[in-house]
Amino acid sequence: MTAALEISGLVKTYRSVFGRPRAAIDGLQMVVEPGQIHGFLGPNGSGKSTTLKTLLGLLRADEGHMSILGQPVPRHQAQVAPRVGAIVEAPAFFGNFTGYKTLSLLAKAGGVPKQRIGIVLDQVGLSDRAEDHVRSYSLGMRQRLAVASALLKDPELLILDEPNNGLDPAGIREMRDLLRTQADRGMTVVISSHILAEIQQICDSVTIISRGRTVAAGAVSDVLAVADKGAYRVRVDDHQRAAQILIEAGADVSVAGDHLVVHDLADAAWVSHALGVNGLWVRELAPVAQLEDAFLTLTGGGPRRGAFRPVDDSDWSEEEQQV
Ligand SMILES: Nc1ncnc2c1ncn2[C@@H]1O[C@H](COP(=O)(O)OP(=O)(O)OP(=O)(O)O)[C@@H](O)[C@H]1O
Numbered sequence: 001m002t003a004a005l006e007i008s009g010l011v012k013t014y015r016s017v018f019g020r021p022r023a024a025i026d027g028l029q030m031v032v033e034p035g036q037i038h039g040f041l042g043p044n045g046s047g048k049s050t051t052l053k054t055l056l057g058l059l060r061a062d063e064g065h066m067s068i069l070g071q072p073v074p075r076h077q078a079q080v081a082p083r084v085g086a087i088v089e090a091p092a093f094f095g096n097f098t099g100y101k102t103l104s105l106l107a108k109a110g111g112v113p114k115q116r117i118g119i120v121l122d123q124v125g126l127s128d129r130a131e132d133h134v135r136s137y138s139l140g141m142r143q144r145l146a147v148a149s150a151l152l153k154d155p156e157l158l159i160l161d162e163p164n165n166g167l168d169p170a171g172i173r174e175m176r177d178l179l180r181t182q183a184d185r186g187m188t189v190v191i192s193s194h195i196l197a198e199i200q201q202i203c204d205s206v207t208i209i210s211r212g213r214t215v216a217a218g219a220v221s222d223v224l225a226v227a228d229k230g231a232y233r234v235r236v237d238d239h240q241r242a243a244q245i246l247i248e249a250g251a252d253v254s255v256a257g258d259h260l261v262v263h264d265l266a267d268a269a270w271v272s273h274a275l276g277v278n279g280l281w282v283r284e285l286a287p288v289a290q291l292e293d294a295f296l297t298l299t300g301g302g303p304r305r306g307a308f309r310p311v312d313d314s315d316w317s318e319e320e321q322q323v
Helices: 048-055 077-083 099-110 116-121 139-152 169-184 196-202 218-230 239-248 270-277 291-299
Strands: 005-014 023-032 038-042 065-069 072-073 084-087 157-161 188-192 205-210 213-219 232-235 252-254 259-263 284-287
Touching: 005 048, 023 048, 023 205, 038 048, 038 169, 038 196, 048 065, 048 157, 048 188, 072 077, 084 139, 099 116, 099 139, 099 196, 099 205, 116 139, 116 188, 139 157, 139 169, 169 188, 196 291, 205 291, 213 218, 213 291, 218 291, 232 239, 232 270, 239 252, 239 259, 239 270, 252 291, 259 291
Parallel strands: 023 213, 038 188, 038 205, 084 157, 157 188
Antiparallel strands: 005 023, 005 065, 065 072, 205 213, 232 259, 232 284, 252 259
């Protein structure tokens, strides 16, 4: 089956007049199968927006191959554009226009039949506010209006950069249902997000990037299994002191919110013993099973040696590889 989206060996370097050239994307790989909801994840500055902008023809790549719905881009961008809906940067709406008028202008400009406006307003839950001015909309409602504008042409591929920004928990749930309904109808959805628990609930597959490179990709369960190897989630009352004890005892530890993740652990009992003899009692000790932990394991300080990396790491310095 033809991939909905395929990127290989993508390189994008930003050049400024004064500073050094900066490789924002450095050999990135990504494949999204049709009909899936795919999470595109990475820490701040890892290159997600640059990748999506390059894919959509807003930036020019230095190297690499990209295709959308089986068509190489940017060569066939004009042909695929009507089949792709995207929000990559928060769109600016006119506050004096109503939601309906905003969408009707966009529909007219895109040659979309008027009937689609009511349908998409309904899909994003804005029908009852359609005649209100956009300036009276909350951030979350503007976000939903943006998604409605991307859905207008009933695209085969929908690309959303941080679609849950500004949404309250109920709004996030509605967005999840909306995207799931679209995927069940056969639409492929790519979302970038920092809300990893949300991604874990909604996505069939993910690509995790760090420093412009792919560090893990595949079904959510497969990515968890890769990160899971030897990584344990540890909860204790005083996790700062626990981290200190474990690091002094030679463990590779990162702090993840209110708990620790201990990496490359051969024997989990070693942790409870090391903490127990120091008077700290372990409340939870479990293999990593949350995407958030997997994400930290895979991106903490950059790609880790031994983690699944379908890209060449020969140009990484020894120091960088060991972080
Ligand atoms: N116009 C630009 N000129 C120079 N450097 C840039 C430019 N845009 C982005 N960068 C740099 O490229 C790298 C990747 O940025 P990008 O915005 O793609 O990351 P991101 O993963 O989308 O981050 P975030 O999650 O914070 O939005 C960063 O180091 C950023 O500083």
